[in-house]
Amino acid sequence: MSFSSRRRNYLLTPHRRDGLIEWMKSMLMHSFVLDALETTGADTFSHFEMLIDEHRALSQSDSSQLSRLKQLVPTVGVFHTRLPLRRAFLAYNRKYSLTSRKHVCISFNELRHILNTAQVMAFVFSDKVGPGQVDSVEEDNEGEEECALKRWESSPSVFSLTPREDEPSPPPLSLDGSVAAENSDENESKKSHVVFKDTPSPTAGGNKKDAVECGGEYKGPKLITFDGDQTLYSDGANFESNPLLASYLYLLLRHNVTLAVVTAAGYEYEAEKYELRLSGLLDYFKQQQLPPECCERFYLFGGECNFLLRLGSDYRLHPIRERGPGGWITSTQYISDTPGNWDESSIQSLLDVAEETMKKSLEEQKLRARLIRKKRAVGMIPKTKQQIPREALDETVLRTQAELDRHAGVDLPFCAFNGGRDVWVDVGNKRVGVQVLQSYLGVLPVDTLHIGDQFLNTGNDYAARDVCPCVWITSPEETTYILKSILRLAGVSLDGVEIDDLPHKLVPSSEAKDEGRKPINFDEMERRTSMVQLMDVFTGEMITKKQPPLSAQNIPKGK
Numbered sequence: 001m002s003f004s005s006r007r008r009n010y011l012l013t014p015h016r017r018d019g020l021i022e023w024m025k026s027m028l029m030h031s032f033v034l035d036a037l038e039t040t041g042a043d044t045f046s047h048f049e050m051l052i053d054e055h056r057a058l059s060q061s062d063s064s065q066l067s068r069l070k071q072l073v074p075t076v077g078v079f080h081t082r083l084p085l086r087r088a089f090l091a092y093n094r095k096y097s098l099t100s101r102k103h104v105c106i107s108f109n110e111l112r113h114i115l116n117t118a119q120v121m122a123f124v125f126s127d128k129v130g131p132g133q134v135d136s137v138e139e140d141n142e143g144e145e146e147c148a149l150k151r152w153e154s155s156p157s158v159f160s161l162t163p164r165e166d167e168p169s170p171p172p173l174s175l176d177g178s179v180a181a182e183n184s185d186e187n188e189s190k191k192s193h194v195v196f197k198d199t200p201s202p203t204a205g206g207n208k209k210d211a212v213e214c215g216g217e218y219k220g221p222k223l224i225t226f227d228g229d230q231t232l233y234s235d236g237a238n239f240e241s242n243p244l245l246a247s248y249l250y251l252l253l254r255h256n257v258t259l260a261v262v263t264a265a266g267y268e269y270e271a272e273k274y275e276l277r278l279s280g281l282l283d284y285f286k287q288q289q290l291p292p293e294c295c296e297r298f299y300l301f302g303g304e305c306n307f308l309l310r311l312g313s314d315y316r317l318h319p320i321r322e323r324g325p326g327g328w329i330t331s332t333q334y335i336s337d338t339p340g341n342w343d344e345s346s347i348q349s350l351l352d353v354a355e356e357t358m359k360k361s362l363e364e365q366k367l368r369a370r371l372i373r374k375k376r377a378v379g380m381i382p383k384t385k386q387q388i389p390r391e392a393l394d395e396t397v398l399r400t401q402a403e404l405d406r407h408a409g410v411d412l413p414f415c416a417f418n419g420g421r422d423v424w425v426d427v428g429n430k431r432v433g434v435q436v437l438q439s440y441l442g443v444l445p446v447d448t449l450h451i452g453d454q455f456l457n458t459g460n461d462y463a464a465r466d467v468c469p470c471v472w473i474t475s476p477e478e479t480t481y482i483l484k485s486i487l488r489l490a491g492v493s494l495d496g497v498e499i500d501d502l503p504h505k506l507v508p509s510s511e512a513k514d515e516g517r518k519p520i521n522f523d524e525m526e527r528r529t530s531m532v533q534l535m536d537v538f539t540g541e542m543i544t545k546k547q548p549p550l551s552a553q554n555i556p557k558g559k
Contacts, residue, residue, distance in 0.1 A: 018456065019075035021111050024048060032105040041099050045089040045114075052079055080445050080469045081122040088118035109474075116471045116482060123220045123449065123469075124489040218255035220490040223443040225301075225434055225468075227452035227461055228263035228277065231479050235420045239281045245476060246284035248483035248494075253285075253294040255492060258441055262433045262450070264419065264426055264460055266303030266377050271317040274300055274309065278317075286315040304415055304426045304460065305433030306339055306376045308440075332439045337413045337432050347376065347427050349409045354378050354416070354425035357403045361396040379424040393418045397458045400425055417460035424460075431463035438467065445469075451479055 028044060031037045055067040056079050069076055092114050093099055098106055226232055233239040239246075252259060267273040275282060278300075285295065292313035300309045300317055308328050309317040322329040322340075329340035355371060355378045362369055368386040372379050380396060382388050400416045400423070415429035434450055437443070448468035452461030455472045464470055473479050487494060 018108075019073045021108055021115070023073045024111055025106065025108060028106050035102070037106075038099040041093070042086055042090055045085040049083060049085040052083055052085075055079065056082070077465050081119070083115070083118040084121050084125065085114065085118045087125075088114050088121055092117055112472055116473070117485065119449070119469050119471055120482065120485050120489060124486065218257065218490055218492060220486050221257065221449040221469075222447040223258045223260065223437065223441060223449070224252065225260045225262045225430075225437065225448070225450045225464070226479070227430075227450075227454065228261055228265055230420065230453040230475060231451060231473060232261065232281075233277070233476055238276060239278045241280050242476060242480075243284065245480045245483070246281050248480060248487060249281065250285065250288055250290060251487060251492060251494070252483065253290060253297055256297070258297040258299070258443070260299035260301060260437055262301040262304065262430050262437075262464075264304055264377075264415075264417070264424055266306060266374055266426070268302070268375060269307055269309070269319040271309055271319065274302060275317055282311070282315050282317075285311070290315075299437065301433045301437065303374075303376050303428070304430055305428040305436055306426075308436075328436065328440050332436045335432075335435060335439060337428075338436055339428060339432075342412055342427070346409075346412050350404065350412055350414055350427055351376075351378050351425070353404055353407050353410060354400055354414075357400045358396055358423065358425070361392075361399050365392050365395065367392055376427045377424055379422055381422045388421065388423075390418075393420075393423050394458050396423045413463075415460045415463060417454060418458045419460075426460070429463040430461060431466045434464050435467045451482060 027048075028037065028041070031040045031044060051067070051069040051072075055069040055076065058065060058067045058070075059078065092110075096110075098110060229235045229237075232245070233242070249259060261278070263277075265274070265277065285298075295311045295313055295315065298311035300311075301307070302309070308320045308322075310320050312318045321327045324330060329338065332338045333340040335341075351373065355373060358371055358378065358380045361367075362371065362380060367380075367388055368383045369380050369388050370383055372381060380388070397416050397418045404410050404414055404416065404425070412427060413429050413432055414425060414427055416425045417423070430450070430452075434448065438445065438448055445468045450461065450464040450468050450470045451473060452464065452470065453459070453472070453474055454461040455465070455470065456462065461470065461472075471482055473482060484494070
């Protein structure tokens, strides 16, 4: 069987499908077969929009009646905002000409993009009205929205993120050592030396005065949360050098948006390990001299919802106090599922059941893997230079989910998910993590957006759908595109980042001076590459490897 056939057959399994998108795709197929999509496509999306409005109205009422959408798609969840699907389809079709195709119908991924676009539009446009209500948009707003749509339609596609000729490129990360981490005894990785930052929690969004100081008024989500792997950086990798994505995150912070990375990576409060995963992004903030008040709107939630840290004015992550005045656990203890209400014996009982189930799955499937246990998680990871088949990962996840669901001693929220190369069970999930952030920062669900790549029922972003609108992406490139769409539709200029005319290729210092460019310090590059500190992303263990100097790597300078 070919790989493509194997992939097609594997995607037929229920846990690899999204009920709503599959239903929408089947509804559009009729018009496509009749070659009528050009005339009926927009009306079909209007029908989807109407069914979602009806579903929202019934969900928010005391009625026990099932909506028509719930009857058609039993797995459909919560919609926190209206979705202008007709408008999103028309804009997407003008950009990509979907209805001009004669042999290929609208695909799953294209429907995912249209839903993502509709969700972004719901934030930045004026149709954030109650379910079932008719939009009453003034002419001025309509004009602004049409201009915003034209900006979005003229931007590069999600499949090509190369800036246009008339759009300046964001500044690349510095190679001259100006953003090198400062050596300090306070940066030791010992748990006993953790210093908690005892500052009151700010309200996300700030006030108009702060907005002007941090880049101007902004119309969009007040809190944006992100998954880590495959959302901000490649799976198992670090955020090392992605200046385009970094520049959009920088602009959002400058426009009073609170950002939070809600990740399954759980290194407790060892901040330097999270900093290593986000090293390029933090260096970018430092290079651009992000103001302190903007830095403090950047958070990281480790272990799904267990370890909360915040960026300080020194561009380092600092643990936030858990208990006492300003403590995030104390402030959110009224939420039943918050970590502050978990009993330690219940935590260990959940992890015991998960570990035993995963061990049995490992043995029965004869996997080349091993188990590791952390404070709030247990995982099955591949042995050195080995891989675990995708089917085996999903089998282990589904087994563990089923066992935990029916076990009488498990009464805490949990997340069992396929991480792409491994399987993890975390105590808590992203529903709890996002909900805690909303409560701690004073942000409503309708003003929150979660961006992630794992929204199937074997993924760990799935639970976030219960507490906020979500955008489903599949790569850091798509995350970049979504953030660019938010900024463009909100009317934010993408020229606001200071431009550094450093060329894409490396040039010797003498040539750079002649051309007026910023010289590259090759001595600093050699120093950085001579000792590269790595980290096992599974265990958090730090590994230092000696690397040969540049001169021994057959890399000619100037290329």
